[in-house]
Amino acid sequence: MPTDRSIVLFDLFGVIARHQRPGALRKMAARCHASTDAFTTAYWACRPPYDAGRQSAPEYWTAVLRRLSLPADADTIEELRLADIDSWSRVDDAMVGYVRSLREVTEVALLSNIPSDHADAFLAAQPWLYDLDHVAFSGKIKAAKPDPAAFQHCVAALRAAPTAFLFVDDREENVRAAQAVGMNGHVFTDRDELTAVIDTWLPTRRRMRT
Template identity: 45%
Template sequence: MKAVLFDMFGVIARVQSPESMAVLERTAGADPDRFWAAYWSERPPYDRGEVTGPGYWQAVFAHLGISPDRRLTEELTAADLRSWSEIDRRMVDLLGRLADQGLVLGLLSNIPEDLAARYEATQPWLERFAVRGLSCRIGSAKPEPAAYEWCVRELGLPPEEILFVDDRAENVDAARRLGLQGHVFTSEEELRVALEAALT
């Protein structure tokens, strides 16, 4: 193993908390089940950079039968960005240690442009990554093969020399089908054990 390709959310950054999800539900003023069905069904084009933030929320509003509203769009965008902004500092520290050991680090994240820009403006540790495969900029998202293939080309290494780390088994399985090593993330401690095994 010469490189580690990391997922962002659920690995380095935390997924949405119940509290942040409740804020989104209250802001939308919609039935929670209907809201989340609309939120996720329209997310792929947003993650791939095919629509802007306002375009994404307009599509969500259409699902919910809500008239487009600029103020509500701005409030939901702000709440959505906050909901994805909590970092696991232990994982950031681990990135630093891996970089100091000479491992090449890559990032492959399903992330919309609004959130990518927020992270770049506030998280200097992103500079640790030699390659950043952000779905909104590479035009493909996990588990689409093209997303992994883009990262492998940019890393310039054979797939078998890259360990892909993600909290979703379906994303890790997709990477393995392309020849990458894979680890389903559950904790920083278990990842350290897996990294030690891969390096021996």
């Protein structure tokens, strides 16, 4: 594999997209007549296999409702599924513009922990994602960060050495996992800091080609 390529590999939520809409879990809990704390605990405790593509949306929501000792009827499941997708639908327009501009100077890819049905909705609402060099959604590739398999998928899909990547995520554990497979990593805090990091990293990659 060539070692002189440069690929900025972005996380989605907390970097390009916003975190979950404030109050969303409270509203979903109210729909179920459950306490917000109990609903939130069940929502996240059941999430890993859904994110990693090992459960469908109905299977996930059935698990959540059963953990709350609530009936899992089809109408409730669909209402919760759609509310959940909507709660994760916001993007940071400034970051979207920055990511798109980077394609003039480097390859750009995406690796996100997101269930398969959420991914379909996000792609439909954000067609600019199709312009990236590769998009990997955990629910589609059957591996979620920080599982090394998620990063190895991107290495194989882009046919690049791990050292060709700069992985950007707002969670340190995911950045450490990327570094463990040989990628460069940056913990995202804001766009200005990221711009400085990339502006420093790209010339380093270019010097490798001379």
